Amino acid sequence: MTAPSTGKPMRADARRNYERIVTTAQQAFAELGPEVALEEIARRAGVGIGTLYRHFPSREVLIEAVYRTNIEQLSQRARELLEIHSGADAFEYWLREQVAWVMANRVLATTLKAGMDHDTPVFQLCRTSIMDAATILIDAARDAGAIRSDVEPRDLLRFGHGIGVACEATPEAAERMLAITLDGLRTEKR
Template sequence: MTGQRSDALRNYQRILAVAEDEIAESGASASLERVARLAGVGSGTVRRHFPTRQALLEAVFRERVQALCARAGELSDDGDSRAALLSWLADLVDYSVSARGFADTLAYEPPTEAASPASCGTALETAAATLLRHAQRDGAVKPDVTSHDLLTAAVGIALATEHHQTPARQAARLLAMFVEGLSPQGRPSTSPGRA
């Protein structure tokens, strides 16, 4: 029995490593059959470990999502709640633009009550919610903005600029335009940047 578990773990790790490379090259539409072939396993083995394409995408990006969530936790103690929120949002957009397939992973997840609490989108919305609440409490962000709005904007910006000649520059420009809309009327806005 132990041998079977260690074989399953090796298969899982091999599939995940191959999937990371394939998604980096082909994006979220990477072929699961090619992942199986390159990992040296059958497609049934891939589906046992990752029953859906979304499950595989979630696994590939889980560590980065955890890092973004940890970053939100660090920033939540920042004295400037608006700068903290904008810094985290800029980090999210930067990563979404640079990691092919990541924005697609989040785009799979419209907000529903049935969403898995362990999903990438749910984890990021929860991380953003604390930063957003602080900024709203301080009057730095409009009260009707939701953490889902922020995630949707970041995903939209990343997807819209994915094939642009200079995606990072275009994404930063669009993020700055979005940030203008976050500001309560009469409050000067600041560009997103590092806290």
């Protein structure tokens, strides 16, 4: 891992601290909201406040790091699924994981996105990363003849987000909504 601000490789202990702070911040933001005291995040991460500020000079930089980490993980999951499943199955599994992720993290993600400048390189990187993930999944499913030819990457993201938001308070409806959506996207009906 490299330091985002300098591009230089991090020492092993610095990398561990960075990762621990990001993980802890994600949990603290989810539990206490994005205005949680940075001192509380440092305490929970087991680092001094100076260490936190060395990696994240402001709350905004920490919010960006947490958001970027979330999006990178979801995007990487698309690639992992394609390595072990057919294009059609990877597409379906990722949509299901996206819905679950939205249901579990929507409030946090919305709050983090709202606290970011959408013109920043980090936000643009996240947008590109998630769009690339959706594109490779759609291309693989389309190449397998499994989905309609008019499905676009943004459609996949909208379906996942929409179902996740719609089912946040009624998670038992998510499977039915996913089944209906997937059936409508397929080239052949099951």
